[in-house]
Amino acid sequence: MSEHSLRCATVVAVPASRTETESRAGAEQDAGARTRLSPEDRRAAVLDATIPLLIQHGLGVTTRQIAEAAGVAEGTLFRVFDDKRALMVAAVARALDPLPVVAAIRGVVTDRDLETVLGDVVDVIRARSETLRGVMAVAHEMRRASGERAPDGLPRAVFDTDDPATRADVDRPGSLAHAAHQLRGKAGRAPETIIAAVADVLAGHTAEMRRDPAVCARILFSIVTSSFHDPFGPADQLTTREIVEVFLDGMRARPTPSHTPETPC
Numbered sequence: 001m002s003e004h005s006l007r008c009a010t011v012v013a014v015p016a017s018r019t020e021t022e023s024r025a026g027a028e029q030d031a032g033a034r035t036r037l038s039p040e041d042r043r044a045a046v047l048d049a050t051i052p053l054l055i056q057h058g059l060g061v062t063t064r065q066i067a068e069a070a071g072v073a074e075g076t077l078f079r080v081f082d083d084k085r086a087l088m089v090a091a092v093a094r095a096l097d098p099l100p101v102v103a104a105i106r107g108v109v110t111d112r113d114l115e116t117v118l119g120d121v122v123d124v125i126r127a128r129s130e131t132l133r134g135v136m137a138v139a140h141e142m143r144r145a146s147g148e149r150a151p152d153g154l155p156r157a158v159f160d161t162d163d164p165a166t167r168a169d170v171d172r173p174g175s176l177a178h179a180a181h182q183l184r185g186k187a188g189r190a191p192e193t194i195i196a197a198v199a200d201v202l203a204g205h206t207a208e209m210r211r212d213p214a215v216c217a218r219i220l221f222s223i224v225t226s227s228f229h230d231p232f233g234p235a236d237q238l239t240t241r242e243i244v245e246v247f248l249d250g251m252r253a254r255p256t257p258s259h260t261p262e263t264p265c
Contacts, residue, residue, distance in 0.1 A: 043080040043090075043173060046070045050091040055134030059088065059141055081174045088142070089179035095135040096183065098190040101128050105197040110204040114252075117205065118244045121198055122224055126240060128194075129228040195221050210253050220247050 037045065049070035053061045063084055067074040081087040101124060108120045172178055198217035202209070209216050223246055227237045238246065 039080055040173070042072070042076070044094075046072065046077060046080060046087070047091050047094040050087065051095050051131070051135065054088070054091055054138050055131070058138055063087075082176060086174060086176040086179050088138075089176065089183055090174075092135055092139050092142075093179055093183040095131055096190055098193040101125070101194055102197040105194065105201055108201050110201055114205045114208050115244055115248065117201065118220070118247060119240050121201055121220070122240045122243050125194070125198075125221060125224040126228075126243075129225050133228050191221065191225075208253050209251050211251060216247075216251050219251060223247060 046066065050061070050066050053065055053069055057065070063074055063077050066087070067077055070077075077084075077087060081090065104124045105121055108117060108124075110117055195214075195217045198221060199213040202213040202216055202220075206213055211219075220243075223238075223243055227243070
């Protein structure tokens with residue numbers, strides 16, 4: 001499933017266990033640094049802890065596991081998210097967020113040889129692709145387990161635009177509607193945003209490439225991401241060096257050969 005297809009990713013109603021439900025009623029007092037975190041920062045920390053657990057356990061991950069990984073009390077999860085379902089969708093949306101990847105790409109030092117620069121860029125994109133392979137498997141699991149969908153692919157209960165309460169929830173972080181809205185938006189814009197950052201990095205090496213940086217960036221991104229999709233398995237994925245070599249063999253500028261007349265026989 002591509003990032004584009006996740007615009008229509010569905011949200012499964014993940015049942016909460018008795019322990020998870022009971023934990024919502026408690027008003028835990030977080031100590032130390034946690035009390036100094038804003039709701040936004042705490043929400044981000046919870047999501048960052050959730051993503052690898054989602055990849056490892058799928059929808060079977062428990063809120064207890066998430067709370068332990070995030071270093072918060074279990075009830076804290078439900079002070080920043082309405083329920084487990086909203087948390088799961090928000091974690092997928094965060095994994096699709098291109099901004100951390102763009103920041104890493106823009107941090108690549110460009111005043112080095114082209115091959116070294118390409119290697120650093122490819123490493124960043126490969127790491128993201130590896131994460132997305134696992135996250136997209138979870139998103140696919142959500143779609144299989146989902147119920148009735150609205151025409152745009154989202155459950156009617158999540159994105160019923162005729163419901164004023166649902167429309168208001170779109171702008172409220174921690175709600176299911178907000179998470180679904182973020183998921184659709186980030187899935188749609190991520191590839192182009194990353195490609196633009198790669199083009200900026202390659203701009204300093206324009207003279208060394210056969211095409212302009214925007215075209216080269218798109219080609220490089222396609223080579224990396226395609227090796228993480230079927231029919232390629234883990235054993236078939238190209239290494240960073242192989243990806244760079246494939247790219248340079250096709251796109252490195254070559255001297256124009258001078259025409260030498262043939263010597264008459």
